[in-house]
Amino acid sequence: MAAQELTATNFEELTGDGIALVDFWAEWCGPCHRFSPVFEDVAGKHQDDEVVFGKIDIDAQPELAQRFGVQSIPTLMVVRDGVILYQQPGGIPAPYIESLIEQAQQLDMDEVRKTAESSAS
Amino acid sequence: MWPGPPQGPATCAFRANDQRGCRARVGRRTFFRVRTAEQILAESTTIAVVGASRDPDKVAHSVPRQILRYGWRVIPVNPYADELWGVRCYPTLADIPEHVDLVNVFRPSPDTPPIARQAVGIGANALWLQQGIVSAEAREIAIAGGLDYVEDHCIAVERAVRALTKL
Numbered sequence: 463m464a465a466q467e468l469t470a471t472n473f474e475e476l477t478g479d480g481i482a483l484v485d486f487w488a489e490w491c492g493p494c495h496r497f498s499p500v501f502e503d504v505a506g507k508h509q510d511d512e513v514v515f516g517k518i519d520i521d522a523q524p525e526l527a528q529r530f531g532v533q534s535i536p537t538l539m540v541v542r543d544g545v546i547l548y549q550q551p552g553g554i555p556a557p558y559i560e561s562l563i564e565q566a567q568q569l570d571m572d573e574v575r576k577t578a579e580s581s582a583s
Numbered sequence: 584m585w586p587g588p589p590q591g592p593a594t595c596a597f598r599a600n601d602q603r604g605c606r607a608r609v610g611r612r613t614f615f616r617v618r619t620a621e622q623i624l625a626e627s628t629t630i631a632v633v634g635a636s637r638d639p640d641k642v643a644h645s646v647p648r649q650i651l652r653y654g655w656r657v658i659p660v661n662p663y664a665d666e667l668w669g670v671r672c673y674p675t676l677a678d679i680p681e682h683v684d685l686v687n688v689f690r691p692s693p694d695t696p697p698i699a700r701q702a703v704g705i706g707a708n709a710l711w712l713q714q715g716i717v718s719a720e721a722r723e724i725a726i727a728g729g730l731d732y733v734e735d736h737c738i739a740v741e742r743a744v745r746a747l748t749k750l
Contacts, residue, residue: 490645490739524746532744534714534737 465505468516470525478544481566482514483559486530486537488521497536497553504559513563542566545574618731621745623709624738627684628656628749631676631707633698634689635659635667643689646713646739650687653742654749658683676701683707687738688716695721703728711738 468476468484476482485501487494498517505515520527520535530539533551540548540562547566618626630650636643648668651657658681659667662674673679676686676698686702688695688711695712699721702710709731712721717734725732741747 488649488739488743490642490649492640492642492645520740520743524744527744532740534740 465502465515465517468518468526469523473516473518473526474544476514476516477541480512480514480543481563482516482541483563484516484518484539484541486518486520486527486532486535486539488519488535491535493553494536497538500553500556501538501559504556504563507560508563538562540566542569542574543571545571545578547574618709620711620733620736620741621747623685623711623731623733624741625745625747627709629658629681629683630655630685630687630738631658631660631673631679631683632687632689633660633676635661635664635672636689637661637664637667642713642737646689646737647687649739650742653747676705676707679705685709685711687711687713689713690716692716692718692721696724699724699728699730702730709733711736713737714740 465485466476477484483501483504485497487498501515501517508515518526520532530537530546530549535551536553537549537551538554538559539546547569548562630647632643632647634643635647638644644667647657647659651668651670657668657670658679659670659672660674660676660679661667661672664672666672676683683705684707686698686707686709688698690698692712695716695718699710699718703724707730710721710725710733712718712734714735714737722732722734
């Protein structure tokens, strides 16, 4: 399945449960256009599993870009069960994206939440 | 003791490129006013783009065009082009016959100190180096000249994320 367009309306619904990869981009951004086919290719290889691939156009969705503190694009974010596990600017090659997915799958989310709570308090 | 942020309306007591820097005077107190990237862009009307490119595949073309699209007056500075996006091009900052609020730079970092000097020379209010461009020397020149300064940050990302527009 091709990456889906994420908006302020559907963001929680599509990324709140399971693993989601989010690509922040813009139409005028050359590096975004170079990264986009890589992202779409990886999305195509994950058609049958539960991983969500989403794209956020920062011109159309400034609230989401602001909420996640996007400073440059493309920015790739990995979310699992609504928890941000990874967020870095710059395009990365397909094997790195696959590795991020694998790492996200292997995490014990109860442990992640415990660590997050203890570091927040 | 630091008296805290200024209360009430602030006015800029000196020209922005005054050697003493841009200060806000409230009553008898004077404060330095350091603007955020968002404030700099929101408060600018005319933006000169040094290193603006004719090549539509380059960010030095697509980023300023995006700013133009949202209503800012964008003046390209490129000695090898006559016109970009339908706007007259000037060879240097000094050739621009009107006030420039903000100088936005798409040139390699080592080229930026002379551009900073020119920005001070034309009385611009701020200098903004695009993403990936940093220069301690350009920063020093700009700040000593009373200009607000931003580096390593994309102006079109700032516009998008803050939803800024002049339309």
